[in-house]
Amino acid sequence: MPSKSSARLAALTVAAVCCASTVVVTSPAHAADAVRIHDIQGTTRLSPYAGQQVTDVAGIVTGVRTYGSSRGFWIQDPRPDADPATSEGLFVYTGSTPKVAVGDAVTVSGTVSEYVPGGTSSGNQSLTEITRPTVTVVSGGNALPPARTIHSWSVPYLYTPSGDEAEDGSINHRPLRPHWYALDYYESLEGMHVQVADARVVGATDPYTELWVTVKPWEHRNRRGGTVYGSYTSQNTGRLQIQSLGRAADFPDAHVGDRLTGTTSGPLDYSQYGGYTLVANELGTPESGGLERETTRAQRRGELAVATYNVENLDPSDDTFAAHAAAIVDNLASPDIVSLEEIQDNSGAKDDGTVAADQTVGKLIDAIVAAGGPRYDWRGIDPVDKADGGQPGGNIRTVFLFNPERVSFTDRPGGDATTGTRVTEVYGRAALTASPGRVDPAGAAWEDSRKPLAGEFVFRGRTVFVVGNHFASKGGDQALTSQYQPPARSSEAQRHLQAASVNTFVKEILDVQKNADVVVLGDINDFEFSETTRLLEDGGALWSAVKSLPRSERYSYVYQGNSQVLDQILVSPSIRRGWGLSYDSVHINAEFHDQISDHDPQVLRFRP
Known part of the structure; x- marks a missing residue:
């Protein structure tokens, strides 16, 4: 996303x-x-x-x-x-x-x-x-036609008809069946005066003064009030975007789990970003659901805590360093290793040829110390200018933070932006030729995309291989409300290549050392049920640990009212079979209108 x-x-x-x-x-x-x-x-x-x-x-x-x-x-x-x-x-x-x-x-x-x-x-x-x-x-002054109420029993359970093969999968010419399909129902109300009542917020207010509600409060609900997206074939039909015809300053700041009490009414529009949208003349009164940011427990003495956190285009000019530091120290309990995604170079989005990010990372490390956390050390590799996608000029990349009082890093020289690391055997055990090193940086899978960062860590005498990732985004995919059904997910093609590349690298480690501890983590930009994840897991080389959570708790991101998985931590068989594996998706951002990132961090604790 x-x-x-x-x-x-x-x-x-x-x-x-x-x-x-x-x-x-x-x-x-x-x-x-x-x-x-x-x-x-x-x-x-x-x-x-x-x-x-x-x-x-x-x-x-x-x-x-x-x-x-x-x-x-x-x-x-x-x-x-x-x-x-x-x-x-x-x-x-x-x-x-x-x-x-x-x-x-x-x-x-x-x-x-x-x-x-x-x-x-x-x-x-x-x-x-x-x-x-x-x-x-x-x-003038005429009474409006009575508003059509959109409620739980008026919206069908089925989401959409299948597209017409003769029309390249389009549903445009199919007769509307508003009693059968949710998208047909909404289309039958296009432009009409509609209303919802006492609707629960499932997508927090965003910078564009929009939010999402559901008229089906039980539909795939999680304990924090959101609506979980768990399958391509089981859509959340009760979701509806809310905008306002009034002043932006009057739009409510709402979190997931809040309610718009009373009536919200206005014309039903169709927008580029969100599809069917109630553009309100009248907004309900926001009522707090009491949502609070989560805090995970601290790792125990024999546990290694590894986290992934997308810090959303962080550069030295941002004002979020203290907040990110507090999140890492207080909410994540200072993990031993943190894989950070979207660290930008020292000049941020300014396109001036800068690729180094030492100022960005150093400022975050100092903020963590100021927040009462450890003084992390770090490793990373500067990319070739403008070669890794993301915000133009920003040169985003993945970086490892690690607490040197708890874990050590094994440095092996030779890795750079274009020279990949490989797997070798040292005294019968797997090792990397370069640490830190990039995985397959010249491969077609990583063109104009962030390259994986691999490194060797040692915890209590045990080597742990960590591979940090930021896969290609979902930009360009057709919307769930597309005229083409099922919608095309064109962005998957590159993520599939990326997943296969990382899976191959992990298998090379396991071929040398069957019981190696390998952690693959980051912003995978795809769901735990996706083909991308299946390709990462192929052959049993990895397993996505988010699947250890109940289905209703599997999410790290909220998009158009769907709470969904984008960030994952995958582990090799030795970790999965080991004792005491603990996974936590720590909800501190995605459900809140005052988020400092659009992603929730993930934490894995295990005993190597």
Whole structure:
């Protein structure tokens, strides 16, 4: 899933046509046989009037958007037809601040358009609009059509029909079956005045003043109030994104597990980032669920604690060092080894050729000491400038912190940005030719992506091989609400190659030393049930220890209201079979609106 470096640039859809005119009259101006909104919306996702001119389409204004690039207003026919598949609402794109008000009765003439937020290459569904409108205000102060309530029993259990093979997997031309499929149900309400009541928050308020709620409070619920994503075939149908038509400053700061009490109502939109979105004229009152940040227990004397933590594009200019340090010391109980992802170079995103990150890491180590933690030592390898992806100029990489009072690092020279480490045999035991060293840095799997960092550590006389990773992101994948079903996950191809590369490296260690202790960890950017994880585990070389947790507790990231696994710690058979393995996904970030990273750290404790 995307982190700060790949976050979207805007949260609103952007339409491509403009210019509207508004006329105010005192009596209805539409003909008796004028096209009505449900005629325009039709019984599929695409309007039968797409590309055509329509005249005097009547409706009541239910919402007005005066900001952003997608300015316009929603209208709804107060005289619905009897077909549940046909929406009675419609967006009118003006391109400039509309000259209408909520409650106005209007007629609209213009061109029916199917606008795809994010462009056709995104795979998103389209939004039916009237563009280049001429708007006639007939009267003002009218009552709005009653809001359609979206609740647990109105949203079907099944998520979506399968795409039509003749349409390249698209569901656009399939007749809507709103009583069978959740996406069909939401589509049948596109543009209409809808409401939810007393909805639980399952995705915290983000920087774009959005949050996610569920209308199915029991659906894959975890103990902290979130909704767990545990399968490609079992979607969380009750999720709905909430935006606001009001001031951004008035939008609530909500954590997962909070509630929007009372009524939240407004038009149902479809956005580039999140799909079906309730754009609220009226927001419920936030009520705290009392969510607190977790703290894991400290490792015992004979336990080695190894953690992974994505610190989200950390560079010396950030103001989060003290908070990250407190998280490592207090919430993670100062693990013996910490694999950090997204450490940026000393100049951050400034594209000036800098690749060294000693200032970034040094500042974090000093902050940890100030927070009462140990003075960690560290190892890392500077990348080739702009060769590892991430934020341009940032040169993100994986770095090892380790507590020298508890664990030692075995330094073997020779590793650099382009020279990979290999496995050799020393006195009958596995060893690395370079430590720290990169795994297969010239391999096709790692092109424009972060290279794995491998190192040898010694704890109580036992060697432990640690491989830190940051696999390719999910950027470019089609959304769960895509018009193509099932949606394409194109980003998987590179992660599959990366997983196979790391698996091969681990097998080389185990071929030399069957009982070697190997820990592979980091931001894998994929689920514990994914093919990526299966390829990492291939042949029994590794096992993802997050699977030792109950299914409802397996998550490290929250995306569009789905609590899901992206960060993992995988272990070799000797560790899995050993005594006292303990795994903890420490929830300190992903569920909170005031997060310092979008990832939760993971901690593994075991006895080598």
